[in-house]
Structures are given as C-alpha cells and as structure tokens.
Amino acid sequence: MTNTNRVLFLCTGNYYRSRYAEEIFNHRVALDGLGWRAFSRAVAEQLSPQNVGPISPHALEALRAKGIPPGGAARNPVLCTLDDFAQAERIVALKDAEHRPMITQRFAGAAHRVDYWDVDDIEYLDPRTALGKIDELVGLLIGSLPIRGR
Numbered sequence: 657m658t659n660t661n662r663v664l665f666l667c668t669g670n671y672y673r674s675r676y677a678e679e680i681f682n683h684r685v686a687l688d689g690l691g692w693r694a695f696s697r698a699v700a701e702q703l704s705p706q707n708v709g710p711i712s713p714h715a716l717e718a719l720r721a722k723g724i725p726p727g728g729a730a731r732n733p734v735l736c737t738l739d740d741f742a743q744a745e746r747i748v749a750l751k752d753a754e755h756r757p758m759i760t761q762r763f764a765g766a767a768h769r770v771d772y773w774d775v776d777d778i779e780y781l782d783p784r785t786a787l788g789k790i791d792e793l794v795g796l797l798i799g800s801l802p803i804r805g806r
Contacts, residue, residue, distance in 0.1 A: 663694040663797070664744035666755060666770070670698035670733035672712035673750040673775055676719070676787055680794045683724045690803055697736035699749065699758040707733065714783035741766040748797065750775045750790070 663681060667674035674696035681694040710732045719726045741747060741763060749755035752772035760767045775781070775789050 660745060661692045662744045663692060663746045663748065664736075664740055665694055665696040666699050666736060666747065666749040666759070667696070667751070668698060668700045668754060668758070668777070669704045669707055670696055670735075671704070671707040672715055672778060672783075673786065673790060674698070675711050675728070675733075676715040677748070677750065677790050677794055678728065679715070679719055679724060679726050680791060681798065682727060684794065684798055688798075690798070690801070692798075692801060695740075695744075697734050697740050699736050699755055699762065701735075701758075701762070703733050703735060712778075714778065714787070718783070718787045736763070738763060738766060741769065746797070746801070747771065748773060751777065 665674040665677040665681070678694045678696040681692075685692045685694075711726065711729050716726060716729060719729075747766075747770045749759060749770050749772050752774055754777065756767075756770075756772060759770055773789075773793050775786050775793070778786070781789075
C-alpha cells in the first residue's frame with residue numbers, strides 16, 4: 657500500500673491520545689476535502705490490560721462534545737508494526753520523552769521519520785487540557801500538509 661496522504665499517530669497504548677488525534681484529524685480533513693487520512697497505533701511492546709474498552713472515555717466524551725461521530729470507536733487498540741511506518745507519509749508521536757525511547761528501541765530503522773509532540777498522558781495532564789493541545793497541534797499539522805492542487 658502506498659503511503660501517499662496518510663498520517664500515523666503513535667502513543668503508548670493507542671487508547672487515548674493517538675486515537676483522539678486520529679479522529680480529530682480525519683474529521684477535519686474530510687470537512688475540507690483534503691484527501692488525507694490518519695490511522696493510529698501503540699508503540700508499547702504490549703497493550704495495557706488497564707485500558708477498558710476500545711477507546712478512552714475521555715476521548716469519546718470530547719469528540720461527542722464537538723459533535724464528531726468517532727468513526728473508529730469500536731476498534732480495539734492496535735500495536736504498531738514496521739509495516740505501519742511504511743504505510744504513512746507523516747508520522748507523529750504524541751509525547752517526545754515518553755515515546756522516543758520506545759520507538760528508537762522497537763523501530764530503530766524508521767525512528768528518524770517521526771515528528772514528536774509534547775502532550776502528556778492522563779496522569780500528568782488533565783484530559784481537557786491535553787485534548788485541547790491535540791486539537792491545536794492537529795490544526796497546525798493539517799496546515800503544513802502538502803495538498804494536491806493548491
């Protein structure tokens with residue numbers, strides 16, 4: 657599969673931050689007809705049994721508050737593979753200090769392709785603030801994308 661016009665969002669468990677970023681991104685680019693699509697994955701070696709359900713209730717609540725139907729809400733978290741990197745034109749990890757070591761260890765050959773944001777997980781930053789940061793950063797990312805035809 658080609659990596660054209662695909663963004664990969666990465667976080668530890670593919671449950672909260674990366675899933676929210678994926679949903680917000682896909683909603684915004686669809687509204688604007690930009691021809692891009694996001695998907696998300698977990699960079700941890702295994703999924704956390706502490707995550708209940710397919711997606712964080714905080715992410716779902718924030719999406720619903722914005723009137724955004726979460727297209728991937730029924731999908732369970734997915735562990736990242738090297739093939740996921742090959743399928744993406746842009747790759748974003750949600751927290752540099754948290755994710756860079758995992759990505760470097762698990763995906764050393766592709767680690768140079770990752771852009772890092774600085775959005776803390778729920779135990780360090782309240783969901784409203786964290787998800788607001790993701791909203792802002794997704795907007796900046798969309799504004800930086802090469803859009804065919806402009």
